[in-house]
Amino acid sequence: MIKTISLLLASVVLSTTSYANTQEKFDLYVNALKQEAQQKGYEQSLIDEAFATAKFKKKVIKADKNQPEVVETLETYLPKRVPQWKIDRARKLYKKHQVELEKIAQEFGVQARFIVALWGLESNFGRIQGGYSVISSLVTLAFDGRREALYKRQLWAALDILKNGHISLEKFKGSWAGAMGQTQFMPTSFNAYAVDYDKDGRKDIWTTELDAFASIANYLKQAGWNDDLTWGRQVKLPKGLNSEYVLKRGTKTRKQWLEYWKDSERSLAKWQSLGLRKADGTNLPLVDITAALVMPDDINGRMYLAYDNYKALMHWNRSYYFATSVGYLSDRIAYPKI
Numbered sequence: 350m351i352k353t354i355s356l357l358l359a360s361v362v363l364s365t366t367s368y369a370n371t372q373e374k375f376d377l378y379v380n381a382l383k384q385e386a387q388q389k390g391y392e393q394s395l396i397d398e399a400f401a402t403a404k405f406k407k408k409v410i411k412a413d414k415n416q417p418e419v420v421e422t423l424e425t426y427l428p429k430r431v432p433q434w435k436i437d438r439a440r441k442l443y444k445k446h447q448v449e450l451e452k453i454a455q456e457f458g459v460q461a462r463f464i465v466a467l468w469g470l471e472s473n474f475g476r477i478q479g480g481y482s483v484i485s486s487l488v489t490l491a492f493d494g495r496r497e498a499l500y501k502r503q504l505w506a507a508l509d510i511l512k513n514g515h516i517s518l519e520k521f522k523g524s525w526a527g528a529m530g531q532t533q534f535m536p537t538s539f540n541a542y543a544v545d546y547d548k549d550g551r552k553d554i555w556t557t558e559l560d561a562f563a564s565i566a567n568y569l570k571q572a573g574w575n576d577d578l579t580w581g582r583q584v585k586l587p588k589g590l591n592s593e594y595v596l597k598r599g600t601k602t603r604k605q606w607l608e609y610w611k612d613s614e615r616s617l618a619k620w621q622s623l624g625l626r627k628a629d630g631t632n633l634p635l636v637d638i639t640a641a642l643v644m645p646d647d648i649n650g651r652m653y654l655a656y657d658n659y660k661a662l663m664h665w666n667r668s669y670y671f672a673t674s675v676g677y678l679s680d681r682i683a684y685p686k687i
Contacts, residue, residue, distance in 0.1 A: 375405040378492045382504070391508055398518060399511060403488040409481065410493055412525040423645045423670060430470065430674045436681045439469045443682055449559060453546070457566035458576045463658075464565045466678040467665070468531060475531040478555065479524035483507050483536070486527045503527055506536035515543075515551045522555075530554030531561035532568075542568040572661035578638065580662065580676035581655035586648075587624030594623070596641045596655070603667060610660065613641040620654060645669040 379400055386396045443450065443465045450461035472478050487507055491500035507527070511518060523529035527536065532554045534543060543552035546563035553560045596613040615623075617640060621633045625642075633654070640654035653659075653673065662672035 372405060375489075375492055379403050379488060382488065382491075382501075386505075386508065389505065391512065395508065395512055399484050399508060400488075402482055402484055402518060404482070404485045405492070406481070406485050406489045406525075409486050409489045409525045413490060413493065413495075421670070423651050423673065426670050427674060427677055430670075431678045431681070435469055435473075436678065438474060439465050439678060439682050442469075442474055446558065446562070450562060453559075453562050453566050454576070457563070457570045459566040459569045459574050460576055460579075460679070460683075462679040462682040463569065463580070463675065464562050465682055466675045467565050468561065469678060470671070470675060471533040472531045475558065475561065478522065478530055478533070479528065480522055481525050481527075483521045483523045483527050483529060484518075486523065486525055487536075490526070500527070503536045506540050509540055510536055515539075515553065516555060520555065531558070532564050534564070534568075538568065539564075542571060568665065569658075569661050572664040574658055574661045578656045578658050580658045580672075580679065581640065581643070581653045583628040584620075584625045584633075584642075584652050584654050585628060585630060586652055590623065590625075592648075594642050595644045603664070606663070606667065607660070610641050614639045615641075617654070625654065643669060643673075645673055 382403075383396050383400050386400075387393070443461065446465075447461070450464060453459075454461040454464065468474055484504070484507060487500050487504040491497050491504060507521070510516065511521065521529075524533065528534065529536070529539065532543075534554060539552070539554065542564055543554055544560060544563035544567050545552045546559045547557060549557075551557075551560075552564070554564050594613060594615075596609055617633045617636055617638060620640065620642070625633060627633060638656060640656050641659075643653040643655045643659070645651060645653070651673075655672075659672055659676070662675050663669075665675075666672065
């Protein structure tokens with residue numbers, strides 16, 4: 350018993366010592382960030398106020414390093430990400446905000462159903478935005494060092510958001526990774542794409558739905574969205590189709606992925622001649638557009654002909670599962686009988 354207690358006390362001492370060392374290093378790192386912020390020209394009052402709230406968040410490090418590695422396929426992913434209740438809610442909220450959504454859709458050239466789909470998938474229609482201090486999360490992740498340059502860039506963008514008065518420091522909350530609001534924009538994306546649609550002087554993606562809708566639309570527009578097109582369609586492949594036609598997966602950069610897209614891209618007429626058909630076995634549309642062949646899983650899983658708008662969705666989140674789930678939900682908003 351005495352030996353067990355001694356071991357427990359030793360464990361506590363080591364844990365406390367480790368935390369103290371980490372906290373000391375963190376405090377030194379915060380001081381260095383404050384000096385760098387001064388060099389970048391931020392006002393001292395903003396620096397003092399923002400960094401006074403910066404706390405080392407062990408949970409953030411744990412979340413970053415221990416993200417679940419669950420073996421998924423699109424067949425298991427879609428029912429979880431786009432369950433029937435979410436489809437029903439998306440249709441209900443589309444109808445509720447239809448006038449405003451269609452006005453924004455026309456102004457930005459982005460179909461309203463895609464705005465609602467992204468809204469639903471990113472924050473459950475604004476209900477789940479995260480309760481972490483954005484400043485603490487970004488400082489903690491930068492301090493961790495694995496992607497310091499990335500998170501320091503996000504931190505300066507976050508200071509710009511505060512400097513410009515879009516939100517108060519006490520309400521500046523987001524996910525553990527620093528994604529914010531109903532759109533779950535990272536700070537750099539906020540500064541590039543957020544919109545003050547209601548003209549109140551603040552780009553409020555946290556509590557103002559119109560700003561969130563317009564910000565989503567603006568992001569897609571700036572990413573090259575074309576509202577003359579949809580996102581893609583599920584297709585059936587002929588037996589023995591050469592794998593060189595399939596868009597490659599596992600690329601490290603967007604530039605590389607776009608190069609692979611070009612290698613796969615062909616006209617619908619060409620895909621028809623190669624034996625591809627709609628999921629129900631009928632012919633592909635007689636439309637003069639191009640598409641790339643996307644294989645989210647393997648040759649036995651779902652296959653999609655993806656149009657140019659799919660590239661905009663992949664700009665938002667470079668995941669076949671995510672981009673496909675946005676398209677899947679948008680289709681079910683627009684076509685209730687699917």
